[in-house]
Amino acid sequence: MTGTSTGHSSHDTKTRLLDAAEELFAQKGFDEVSVRDLAAAASVNVAAVNYHFQGKENLLREVIVRRFTTQRNLALSALEGAMSRAPEHDGLEWVVGAMIRAYLQGAIGDEKPTFMGLIARGMHSSGHLTPDVFFQELVVPVFQAFSGALQAAWPGLPEEDRHWVIASIVAQVHHFTFRWEKKNALSEDSETRQSMQRFLPALAGDRKDYIEAVSAHITRFSCAAIRALYPEV
Amino acid sequence: MTGTSTGHSSHDTKTRLLDAAEELFAQKGFDEVSVRDLAAAASVNVAAVNYHFQGKENLLREVIVRRFTTQRNLALSALEGAMSRAPEHDGLEWVVGAMIRAYLQGAIGDEKPTFMGLIARGMHSSGHLTPDVFFQELVVPVFQAFSGALQAAWPGLPEEDRHWVIASIVAQVHHFTFRWEKKNALSEDSETRQSMQRFLPALAGDRKDYIEAVSAHITRFSCAAIRALYPEV
């Protein structure tokens, strides 16, 4: 990292390792993936993990930061775009919908197993990553941006209630993300999978339709509550 | 297990092991707890785990089944009680509130680290437990009971939308449960913990108040949406 002049060959194996780690961690979780698994998946030597990163945990940290940074930027720019082009009469649905869609897109929009489960695991797990920096840099800005946008879109919603409402919206986004991942992790003919699809038929469709259906529902449900509970101005 | 006549001494160490496992798994997760940790916490020999249960995974399975069974029964009886005594005019809030309160009570009502995180981990994790039986026996009945109660309380809500609405409610319950656990897992002066409490001041209060505040919010929020979106009869 001292000079950006020469380095070119290492970049390959480093990113190869990062990519493999992201996919494997998302699939099976941190503890279930050994350094040897990572090395094999990336077609590099086992020692490479400790040479390029310093230990397995640091690799996880870098994976998370990389993914979450793009997710944060995605959400922030989507929010900014929505706010600037928000028509006056349905500004609420516009802003909330944009936020939800951006998150879902980044979370399960890709065909590969996503990072969202990885984040969930990482936050569950005991000390695998120091959550402080991560939380401050990546979660807080999105929350505040969303909070500000919501305030602008629906001034009648007081600040202390806004926290509750945002929590409820985030809860739904996470939950539906999790359901999609969970479904995909099950075998095609699993009883559980069939039950899940019976309970939520949208799970049987393809990714794109699911994201759209979920976004529409959360937006409709949450905005209806907001409109019913708080005065328009 | 052949005869119920003699057995008395083993029962002690077996339940001691179950209790220790439940607490440790909930605290640190399945992989982070070694068989030796379990044995030490229960004050039994390491081999006891493989003698009474057959392997560590089986112990986890029995822990989960035991806990989730009581949780299921708790939710079902709470729902039944609420339905029988539901006054006509606010039957919706009554039923939804009872359901939410029962779940939160079982999830984070105890002072010990709860089983909810354990369940979440178990469902996340790859193959640690066969989810099929577990899901069919423990999740499905509660879902169906809640669905039936909701139909009775608000007939205007069509079945396919009911699935979505229930998912949104469950999402919130899980999320707020998770937030409480997450907060408790962090050290008192952690920056993240302070941020979380700033975003959701109720997290700073005690357990009882938190459960009450969360139940009230989810009920209010969700029922407002239902009333706004669907005709009363």
Added chain:
DNA sequence: GCCCGATTCAAACAACTGTTTATATTGTAC
């Protein structure tokens, strides 16, 4: 007393973990 099945225990087992070492191999500057 003796016997017998059920339980407990300390010790050892084989497999796997993340990490390090010492040796090659590479690419580039001179």
Added chain:
DNA sequence: GTACAATATAAACAGTTGTTTGAATCGGGC
């Protein structure tokens, strides 16, 4: 070509994992 740093490799390391073994102990029945 040689020299040099950066990177890749195979082998070994020390520690932990879940599980098994075989002997010791317990608890009554007779």
